[in-house]
Amino acid sequence: MTIQASCHCGAVRFSVETAPAELNSCQCSICRRYGTLWAYYRPREVRFDADSGPTDIYMWGDRELEFHRCRTCGCVTHWSALDQTYDRMGVNARLMAPEVVAAARI
Numbered sequence: 564m565t566i567q568a569s570c571h572c573g574a575v576r577f578s579v580e581t582a583p584a585e586l587n588s589c590q591c592s593i594c595r596r597y598g599t600l601w602a603y604y605r606p607r608e609v610r611f612d613a614d615s616g617p618t619d620i621y622m623w624g625d626r627e628l629e630f631h632r633c634r635t636c637g638c639v640t641h642w643s644a645l646d647q648t649y650d651r652m653g654v655n656a657r658l659m660a661p662e663v664v665a666a667a668r669i
């Protein structure tokens with residue numbers, strides 16, 4: 564079942580083919596402030612809509628990860644690693660339907 568996700572304004576949209584079984588309510592210094600719930604996927608498993616809008620990027624610490632947020636509404640959408648060989652990224656499950664979040668283990 565395809566799971567759709569969208570920021571508040573709808574500019575940034577992506578989908579994944581499998582619902583997340585587990586979500587990480589990360590308590591690191593940045594994620595607890597964002598209030599994100601991370602679902603982890605391989606980058607090739609996350610399909611951004613072709614007309615998905617631009618994001619702004621925040622980096623901190625050792626600057627290995629880019630935290631993306633919608634340029635229009637500010638919702639944190641995902642993080643990706645600068646290292647292209649790192650086969651993992653995080654998407655913010657808060658952008659998915661509430662039922663999807665409710666069905667996952669946090």
Ligand SMILES: [Zn+2]
Pocket residue numbers: 570571572573574575633634635636637638
């Ligand atoms: Zn938006």
